[in-house]
Amino acid sequence: MTITPFSALACPLDGGPLLHKGSCWCCAAGHSFDIASQGYTNLLPVQNKRSLDPGDSKEMVAARRRFLTAGHYAPIAGLVSRATLADLPAGAACLDAGCGEGYYLRQLTATASQRGQDLAVLGLDISKWAVLAAAKQGKDCAWVVGSNAKLPVLPATLDRVLCMFGFPVYPEFARVLKPGGLLLQVDAGPDHLRELREVIYPTLKPAREPDAQAPDGFTRLDDECLRFHFHIAGAEPIADLLTMTPHLYRANAEGRARAAALTEIALTADVRLSRFVRSAAR
Numbered sequence: 001m002t003i004t005p006f007s008a009l010a011c012p013l014d015g016g017p018l019l020h021k022g023s024c025w026c027c028a029a030g031h032s033f034d035i036a037s038q039g040y041t042n043l044l045p046v047q048n049k050r051s052l053d054p055g056d057s058k059e060m061v062a063a064r065r066r067f068l069t070a071g072h073y074a075p076i077a078g079l080v081s082r083a084t085l086a087d088l089p090a091g092a093a094c095l096d097a098g099c100g101e102g103y104y105l106r107q108l109t110a111t112a113s114q115r116g117q118d119l120a121v122l123g124l125d126i127s128k129w130a131v132l133a134a135a136k137q138g139k140d141c142a143w144v145v146g147s148n149a150k151l152p153v154l155p156a157t158l159d160r161v162l163c164m165f166g167f168p169v170y171p172e173f174a175r176v177l178k179p180g181g182l183l184l185q186v187d188a189g190p191d192h193l194r195e196l197r198e199v200i201y202p203t204l205k206p207a208r209e210p211d212a213q214a215p216d217g218f219t220r221l222d223d224e225c226l227r228f229h230f231h232i233a234g235a236e237p238i239a240d241l242l243t244m245t246p247h248l249y250r251a252n253a254e255g256r257a258r259a260a261a262l263t264e265i266a267l268t269a270d271v272r273l274s275r276f277v278r279s280a281a282r
């Protein structure tokens with residue numbers, strides 16, 4: 001078995017190491033967190049939540065799962081898997097911070113298995129619906145409900161952190177990565193889903209320039225841009241794409257109605273993968 005669940009977890013209440021005991025994770029101070037029957041653990045204490053049901057809703061998660069399973073973003077998964085597994089040290093560990101329903105980790109672990117590469121894997125998301133869906137589909141990884149703002153992970157225990165279309169919290173990523181470890185961040189480029197945005201918005205805002213500076217504690221290695229075209233047929237798959245993006249909430253009623261009237265659309269995917277290396281501790 002080359003893929004194993006990551007186990008260097010930290011108590012979300014006091015930061016101490018968590019030990020796996022029977023059907024829970026416990027720390028030395030006696031804080032205990034049950035492992036759900038589906039295999040995930042909720043490490044987001046109620047006092048760290050800003051809302052009752054944070055992160056993506058059940059409907060958004062289901063829409064993203066259907067869209068990604070159809071394979072439209074397979075080139076993005078291929079790019080990220082290759083970048084993550086390149087020059088991987090033996091016994092490496094990887095976190096997907098904001099993993100959604102786990103599509104990219106499933107693609108990554110399948111590629112690592114094919115290549116016979118060992119990898120300990122953790123998927124984390126603030127949405128319990130996302131983590132539940134991920135845990136149901138992938139038994140080899142550790143899955144936790146948690147926040148990037150306070151990762152329930154021991155310091156300097158990870159070789160790779162992925163942040164895909166997510167919410168990076170760089171001081172936390174720097175804390176959990178080993179010196180020399182990599183942060184791989186994927187963000188939408190200026191033309192990403194442009195054709196859909198042209199349907200739903202009267203005018204498109206100019207794209208924001210990416211930050212040229214590396215975050216504190218990191219050195220920028222390089223950026224790689226990926227563009228490709230894909231086609232979606234059917235009102236329901238188009239509605240899924242809209243539901244999984246922020247455009248559903250940003251668009252006004254007329255824009256949403258124009259998108260709902262579509263029966264097919266040709267789209268551009270345009271993403272940027274930025275690689276940052278964790279600097280050695282001073």
Ligand SMILES: C[S@@+](CC[C@H](N)C(=O)[O-])C[C@H]1O[C@@H](n2cnc3c(N)ncnc32)[C@H](O)[C@@H]1O
Pocket residue numbers: 054055056064097098099100101103104124125126127130146147148149163164165166167
């Ligand atoms: C745009 S989705 C991307 C999901 C996944 N990375 C993908 O590309 O399929 C953003 C994800 O970040 C999660 N999220 C939002 N705030 C978060 C936080 N503070 N910590 C961890 N995850 C968060 C959401 O629940 C959602 O699943």
